Amino acid sequence: xxxxxxxxxxxxxxxxxxxxxxxxxxxxxxxxxxxxxxxxxxxxxxxxxxxxxxxxxxxxxxxxxxxxxxxxxxxxxxxxxxxxxxxxxxxxxxxxxxxxxxxxxxxxxxxxxxxxxxxxxxxxxxxxxxxxxxxxxxxxxxxxxxxxxxxxxxxxxxxxxxxxxxxxxxxxxxxxxxxxxxxxxxxxxxxxxxxxxxxxxxxx
Amino acid sequence: xxxxxxxxxxxxxxxxxxxxxxxxxxxxxxxxxxxxxxxxxxxxxxxxxxxxxxxxxxxxxxxxxxxxxxxxxxxxxxxxxxxxxxxxxxxxxxxxxxxxxxxxxxxxxxxxxxxxxxxxxxxxxxxxxxxxxxxxxxxxxxxxxxxxxxxxxxxxxxxxxxxxxxxxxxxxxxxxxxxxxxxxxxxxxxxxxxxxxxxxxxxx
DNA sequence: AGACTTATCTACCACTCGTTACAAAAGTTG
DNA sequence: CAACTTTTGTAACGAGTGGTAGATAAGTCT
Numbered sequence: 134x135x136x137x138x139x140x141x142x143x144x145x146x147x148x149x150x151x152x153x154x155x156x157x158x159x160x161x162x163x164x165x166x167x168x169x170x171x172x173x174x175x176x177x178x179x180x181x182x183x184x185x186x187x188x189x190x191x192x193x194x195x196x197x198x199x200x201x202x203x204x205x206x207x208x209x210x211x212x213x214x215x216x217x218x219x220x221x222x223x224x225x226x227x228x229x230x231x232x233x234x235x236x237x238x239x240x241x242x243x244x245x246x247x248x249x250x251x252x253x254x255x256x257x258x259x260x261x262x263x264x265x266x267x268x269x270x271x272x273x274x275x276x277x278x279x280x281x282x283x284x285x286x287x288x289x290x291x292x293x294x295x296x297x298x299x300x301x302x303x304x305x306x307x308x309x310x311x312x313x314x315x316x317x318x319x320x321x322x323x324x325x326x327x328x329x330x331x332x333x334x335x336x337x
Numbered sequence: 338x339x340x341x342x343x344x345x346x347x348x349x350x351x352x353x354x355x356x357x358x359x360x361x362x363x364x365x366x367x368x369x370x371x372x373x374x375x376x377x378x379x380x381x382x383x384x385x386x387x388x389x390x391x392x393x394x395x396x397x398x399x400x401x402x403x404x405x406x407x408x409x410x411x412x413x414x415x416x417x418x419x420x421x422x423x424x425x426x427x428x429x430x431x432x433x434x435x436x437x438x439x440x441x442x443x444x445x446x447x448x449x450x451x452x453x454x455x456x457x458x459x460x461x462x463x464x465x466x467x468x469x470x471x472x473x474x475x476x477x478x479x480x481x482x483x484x485x486x487x488x489x490x491x492x493x494x495x496x497x498x499x500x501x502x503x504x505x506x507x508x509x510x511x512x513x514x515x516x517x518x519x520x521x522x523x524x525x526x527x528x529x530x531x532x533x534x535x536x537x538x539x540x541x
Numbered sequence: 542a543g544a545c546t547t548a549t550c551t552a553c554c555a556c557t558c559g560t561t562a563c564a565a566a567a568g569t570t571g
Numbered sequence: 572c573a574a575c576t577t578t579t580g581t582a583a584c585g586a587g588t589g590g591t592a593g594a595t596a597a598g599t600c601t
Binding site for chain 2: 162
């Protein structure tokens, strides 16, 4: 098919390894030496395939989003706004403590602050985090139109609240909190969420 | 008084400048060049006074905790558990968007993930974050004993929830969210908090 | 004054960073 | 086969990293 010497490594497997390194050490903390070792390739192969360290991160972020999209679709398919919130928080509690990955969220661990020369990385990550909030807001706007949220509810505020709690759970998981701790936070958070179309009841 | 040549810079002023650099760029992202320039001193003075880059961070963290202690004392003096929660979230919304400081929380911005040679930094920051949760938990345990929380309430879970939301607000502020956005999150979060000793009402 | 103690500055250390020439290797195409 | 195209490994690039000698300056002590 394609001409020239064929690539000796699997791009997707390599991206998975790179993702793990960025996840565990952050963008600045992840060195080319770590990345190339984990990916099992040498620097020239990395640069030929991804352009730069930043290009590699973006490719890894794309793959991360791709992985998450199935979960997010399931979350948004919740019958009611409250179902959606419950699914969202539960899925976060599980995924952020999945032993197959570093703890927390790549979009948070990747880097909230970076050094000289990578100042744009935090923006990139923030933009990807905002994506989730946008999806939730859209779903909650629909829920309000469907009469699925009480009158006084603010769909945008609820979406931002959930997304903020998710970020907080990322920080918590990154500190070594176990799955049960995250589930507890999810449970308490859900009490802030309006029930059906009426008023709430006894929160925890 | 003390013998030898007197120090030509003010330790506390220098620490404030260093704090700002760590806050804005994270531990790994903050280079000695940035730090010495901001502090207005040369590397040997820095090392004589603080021992190492890590020593400087810890000194800055101590100063950060000192600054916050007054706010935290005010928060814990709230009459009821709900007052405490309200004061806590409000104070976080204000302080994390204080234009006098970089956005967010130093204990989050400082570094959730670090590179080789500074793997212990995230632990240090996590330990300091846990301090706040511990203080809240202590206050809520007292509140329960005073009959200030409903029967089924879990003081530890509530403390962890608030501390998690605070971390999330740090991430949000770091993404450029304005003060009003954080206040909104605080308001919604408070709906998860039990009212008085009875059941809750219509949340937002 | 002179001995002593501590801080400051200039210059530099060994090392690591992200990135890239260059040539050899491994394929496809005529 | 030879021409072409792309990938791979070795080795290195300049720039910047955290950290430090060693000399000098600026004070206090006897």
